[in-house]
Amino acid sequence: xxxxxxxxxxxxxxxxxxxxxxxxxxxxxxxxxxxxxxxxxxxxxxxxxxxxxxxxxxxxxxxxxxxxxxxxxxxxxxxxxxxxxxxxxxxxxxxxxxxxxxxxxxxxxxxxxxxxxxxxxxxxxxxxxxxxxxxxxxxxxxxxxxxxxxxxxxxxxxxxxxxxxxxxxxxxxxxxxxxxxxxxxxxxxxxxxxxxxxxxxxxxxxxxxxxxxxxxxxxxxxxxxxxxxx
Ligand code: SF4
Numbered sequence: 045x046x047x048x049x050x051x052x053x054x055x056x057x058x059x060x061x062x063x064x065x066x067x068x069x070x071x072x073x074x075x076x077x078x079x080x081x082x083x084x085x086x087x088x089x090x091x092x093x094x095x096x097x098x099x100x101x102x103x104x105x106x107x108x109x110x111x112x113x114x115x116x117x118x119x120x121x122x123x124x125x126x127x128x129x130x131x132x133x134x135x136x137x138x139x140x141x142x143x144x145x146x147x148x149x150x151x152x153x154x155x156x157x158x159x160x161x162x163x164x165x166x167x168x169x170x171x172x173x174x175x176x177x178x179x180x181x182x183x184x185x186x187x188x189x190x191x192x193x194x195x196x197x198x199x200x201x202x203x204x205x206x207x208x209x210x211x212x213x214x215x216x217x218x219x220x221x222x223x224x225x226x227x228x229x230x231x232x233x234x235x236x237x238x239x240x241x242x243x244x245x246x247x248x249x250x251x252x253x254x255x256x257x258x259x260x261x262x263x264x265x266x267x268x269x270x271x272x273x274x
Contacts, residue, residue, distance in 0.1 A: 052077035062264035077105035086180025
């Protein structure tokens with residue numbers, strides 16, 4: 045039964061963070077169900093985590109209370125905790141007891157939802173992996189870029205960083221998004237299989253050199269391709 049404290053969870057698994065600032069860290073991944081975008085440009089299914097976005101898969105999502113999630117986290121903690129999805133900030137108020145209780149939390153977000161840092165100040169210690177979607181996501185600009193939300197996170201949560209999925213379609217759009225924000229920028233190759241990843245990796249490598257951005261590989265795709273829960 046859905047309660048006000050219930051969060052739809054697509055999967056929970058312990059693995060190695062495969063991309064971005066904390067790449068290589070042993071981490072507990074909590075993947076929520078539901079997203080406010082669909083990203084039709086990313087694969088034949090749209091988003092590469094389609095089973096956590098497409099409502100067709102809703103029956104596989106488990107409604108969990110925050111206390112049940114805390115019990116799961118305590119089985120693995122101390123390790124990094126990754127709230128991912130889907131879009132975890134859809135439920136950010138409900139996650140707050142976890143944010144207050146644990147350290148080393150990353151929230152992987154499309155950064156379209158404004159966080160109320162005054163009311164929920166513990167979010168200032170969270171690292172937001174701001175994966176703002178680019179035109180290669182297939183989403184409209186007005187849906188995928190919320191500059192107010194981006195600036196608010198950058199101002200309040202100083203451990204945060206940008207994480208962009210790129211291929212040769214990317215032009216100057218990253219510069220538009222990062223303007224006036226001083227946070228690390230990671231770019232990683234688009235692709236949901238090892239082959240696709242390798243096809244875009246050289247371009248990404250050279251793009252990072254040219255713009256002085258950090259290159260991030262995607263360890264889980266390189267090692268396991270489309271396998272879930274790794
Ligand atoms: S924002 Fe992320 S989770 Fe949502 S549809 Fe796009 S890629 Fe998938």
